[in-house]
Amino acid sequence: MSESLVRSPAPLRLTRDVLAHLRSVAEGFPVARSARRYLDCSEESAAAVHRAAVDIAAAVARRAGLGPRWRLLRVPQLPAQALAAPVSIEEWAESKGYDGFSYEELREIYEAENGPLGADRKTKQIERMRRARMELLQQLEAYAVEPPSIGDPVSAWFPEDLAARLQRAGFHLLGELRAAIVLGGRWWRGLPGYGPVKAGQLAAQVGALVGWPPAPTWAASQEARGLVEGAHQLIEQWIAARTESEQTGRAYRREVQRYLVWLVSERRKALADAGPDDCAAYIAFLRAVPVEWMSRRNAARFREGWAPFASQPSIKSQRYALTVVNAFFAWLARTGELRRNPWDLVNLRLPDDPDESLDSSRAFTPAAWTVLHDHVPQLPPAAAARMRWLLEFAQGTGLRAAELLLGRRADIRARDGGYWVRVHGKGARNRFVVVPTSAMRATRAYFSARGLDFDHAHPNTPLLARLDVPELPGMDAREPGQSAKRPDAEERRQRGFLSYPTLAPAFKRFVRSALRASSLSHEEREGVRQASLHWLRHTHATRAAEAEVPPDVLQANLGQADPRTTAGYYRAQEQRRMRQMERAFGEAGGG
Structure with a gap:
């Protein structure tokens, strides 16, 4: 407390x-x-x-x-x-x-x-x-x-x-x-x-x-700590084999360690002893996590005040947890660490939450998008130029925040009569993403606002830069045809690459300021008040789906490995579905 x-x-x-x-x-x-x-x-x-x-x-x-x-x-x-x-x-x-x-x-x-x-x-x-x-x-x-x-x-x-x-x-x-x-x-x-x-x-x-109830307390047993520490090397080997993303690795590690702590604390079993009945019991546990297993206090893992969960996990979070733990056990079985994967014998499909809102979307509505654009001139000139580019380029390309922050001048290339941006994205996968005319025009304007000529800027000049003048401003261009290696951390600092901890809160402040100054209804403002940088990617995908861009094209542009993830954006096209059904049955008479 x-x-x-x-x-x-x-x-x-x-x-x-x-x-x-x-x-x-x-x-x-x-x-x-x-x-x-x-x-x-x-x-x-x-x-x-x-x-x-x-x-x-x-x-x-x-x-x-x-x-x-x-x-x-x-x-x-x-x-x-x-x-x-x-x-x-x-x-x-x-x-x-x-x-x-x-x-x-x-x-x-x-x-x-x-x-x-x-x-x-x-x-x-x-x-x-x-x-x-x-x-x-x-x-x-x-x-x-x-x-x-x-x-x-x-x-x-x-x-x-x-x-x-x-x-x-x-x-x-x-x-x-x-x-x-x-x-x-x-x-x-x-x-x-x-x-x-x-x-x-x-x-x-x-x-x-x-009044206050007794504060929930949770303390890890020595057995639980011992199992997590003993499995540490296996967990790290599995993460290294599966992803290079630090963020994804942290999420994987958290889910596996949660399961191991539960396995010892609630089932009194070691990793090798887990069976299908334990898997089914963990699924039931996730549906109603006891309050003593939850804490939002800022405490180190296994220290006083810490608990494995911050709150009751949503259905989406439960599905993610089961997917991660199943993948870990599958890897253990393939490497011979376990004789079998007990999760193979369990139904991992969870029902939808009956109270889940089907209207929820993490994409800006056209009205909210207009509000953001209209508010850009209220920012100082340098910040306005950066925010205008961010809105245009992110909506046009759908890049992830990390991909935007690492983007550089050399990544944008002319191909097939247009422009493309080369992305080294999630899962260390490379892909090309189309840069529409509007996004390219915004990029040239943003470089010009920074005192740079896009065509002659240094290859490692960041697409998205800090507001202050960097040590290497960007016009120390190489000779034509001479390539540039990707910048290391020191060069990124010298050239003014922006960091996520700087951009994310700045974008949230901008959104809230724009909403306060807008004439949107209370419901519309509340719908986007918690918007984050990732909403820009969802906005790109949603507008593309509404424009009837084929799913395979959008999947390639977004760099999503699973087509089911991309298909989610097409479920939101209620207006198109309504038009089609109205066309088919709207004028049908009774009989």
Whole structure:
């Protein structure tokens, strides 16, 4: 659990003690003294406990449908001198026994003792506010025995705007929000405008509402560590034989190690003893990973706070995990490390998630794409030139982010009356990708904006460059016909090649800035708010499929080994399917 949760005040319920404290404060009693008296807290925590009491009372008032008056509870403490109910001059005179005095004489004596007669406008306003707050607290007495529940919707306990943001982030119930907070990590990433500070305040409110369950703990046994360490050499040999990508290798290693840890922890078996029943049990385990196996805390593997999973894996993630583990065991069987692959005897096909949205797409819609282009001129000139090229070239070629970042001048070549870019891509495979006229025109313009002549620039000049002027700016061209070896890390630095950690967040900031300035509907903005660089590749593939580019052509352009991956883009062509079905059956009469 995060540090902000550990330091939050003890969970509160809307008890009669809480209401007594709030009434006491409304009557002018000092907050610290009242909190110590009614809520049994220390001097240091009194202010935090008071805020928690206000939060819980306001949440109950909202849930009870008492209108906007819950805001009265958040009004700072009223001035003490304005809280005393004024005594009329008649009541005062009677209490003092001043009989036989004229009104003017009584007024002079009264004001000498009590100050000017008659409250001013501000005092009257404060008194009305005090009475309204006391009436609200009186009404809340009826709800003092109704505690919040983890099954309550967030809309019942939070203001409408915050509840709407929570629901869009996938938190519909208090229990869902609490579970995400307990797991740790940046659970607030889906909440616009929230950072660690505001997230900590929200977490404190959740804790005040429903409290915190015992923090899930997971500790790897010595046997599990031993199996993972013992299989390390085999895992690394398999990864080396299967891929050269560091990113892919990390993913493979994670999935295999997860399985091995599970095999020892849950089945008490070694790698060579795994059978088909263990494989079936792991499939069932992935469908409902226990909460103690999950943690989003930033901790090293097998250290305190770490767990094998960050969250419940989706169906897609489960399929990926099974594919990886099956491939590892198949390799072990082929190399003779195992007698057989137990996964061969198990059905690896998982059903689709019934709640999965069929409308989800990671491609920019034409309207969102227009918004991005229209926002480019708002950037500084150098950044605008780079972003304009990125949008045009990525949409035109569909290159992966890593392929774009390693692209250089020498990779673009004239062939067959057009231009192609040579790519050394995923799986260390080479391919040529068509560079459409629009992308080539954008490339020349981008080089010109950097002070370069595309036709005469050095072969190793990066296609996508940093904004600062590099040590080797790019016009130290070689003689015609003289080739250039691919640059090493040092030369890439000198020539201003851009890195993924620099480009990825810059692109996300650009997308969000463009959306804020756009007239897109809320739904359209939310649909692309989390867009990443990879969306550019999906946009290329989706637009190509919509333009009825043949699947084999698109597969070759994308460099995808499995045609089923490419076929996924063609499922989204609902408008074309609708036109065809409408043409066939739209005018058919009943009979």
